[in-house]
Amino acid sequence: MRRVVDFCRVWAGLTSLLLVLGLSYPVLAQTRPAASRPRNYMRAAHLMGSHFTFTAVASDDSLGWRAERAGIREAQRIDRLCSYWDSTSQITQINRNAGRQPVVVDQEVYDLIKRTLRLSALSDGAFDITFAGGEKIYQFDRQEHAALPAPDVIRASVARIDYRKILLDPAAHSVLLQDPGMRLNLAGILQGYGVRRAQAVMRQLGIQGGLINGSGDVSCWGRQADGSLWRVAIGDPQRPRAAAAWLDVTDVAVVTAGNYEQYFTVGGKRYGHIIDPHTGLPSTGLQSVTIICPDVELADGLDEVVFVKGAEAGLAFINKLQGVDCTLITDDGRTLTSRGMAVKYLSHQPGAAAVAPLSPPKP
Secondary structure, eight states: OOOOOHHHHHHHTTTEEEOOOOOOOOOOTTTTTOOOOOEEEEEEEEETTTTEEEEEEEOOHHHHHHHHHHHHHHHHHHHHHHHSSTTHHHHHHHTTTTTTOOOOOHHHHHHHHHHHHHHHHHHTTTOGGGGGGOOOOOOOOOSSSSSSOOOHHHHHHHHHGGGGGEETTTTEEEEEESSTTTTTTTTHOOOHHHHHHHHHHHHHHHEEEEEOOOOOOOOEEEEETSSSSEEEEEEEEEEEEEEEEEESSSSSEEEEEEEESEEEEEEEEEEEEEOOTTTTTOOOSSEEEEEEESSSSHHHHHHHHEEEEOOOHHHHHTTTTTTTTEEEEETSOEOOOOOOOOOEOOSSSSTTTOOOOOOOBBB
């Protein structure tokens, strides 16, 4: 019998997320003014190299804007701590000491890396944060190329990619890359983690309903100011900024990744920017992948797993997980879904409305 993994429960067991709901108090009409009606407060910000939007439901202007500022600051903190590009981040320190010595990191960073290794193991290496050690041999310029690089060049490009060579010391909270030249890059999951942490901070401040969209990494909770569910759009790969379908949801993450903005073609065949860590070949066959599950960080990693595995194997992997669903669009335009997935499809009309604004898919 096929073993079913309650993946969201496993993921939650590896980390703690403090969610403190704000309390409401009765208002005496005889002695206090009537409470203001709640409304949606929205704010945009450029974070982690991407476009973020924050929506907070509150009946108090001060609380709504204060919570969104706090969410933005939290995402900025995560970026400084774990960015591949920041010369002072703890990830950069680990990379500088590859093959030499372990680096002691914050418990938060240690735990995040530990969770990525669990996802790598469960996906048979389809997700691998050591991908940054690979050689850059492709140019994803949307142009037709004469041919792929030679097979030996492709094989050599992934010689330093192997998540099993990340050595963790739980007593010292240290991380060591075993071989010189190895590199960590948390880009495949960091944006989702930033969204999750920003949501936690906003909820701690008493925001009982909200939505954060980090360039396709969406997490929502509670309800909108009018009591309705959150409407999250799934983009149409053939019509930029238009929606192909939507979901009405709450207390869930909806993460979409696309392979239709960074690619090249050879002989008319499209090769996307997500690389298979085992072969060094670009992913093929899929235009977009949308994951729905309770944890936005987890969903952020799972979309890459499906891209690498491809449509058939990717959906088979998702169907083994409890609490996780997926819809994908293939290169030939077919829409496929996991067993529990239900989406509402739109006619192809520009400007379809969505509470979570459409933005370019995450890289």
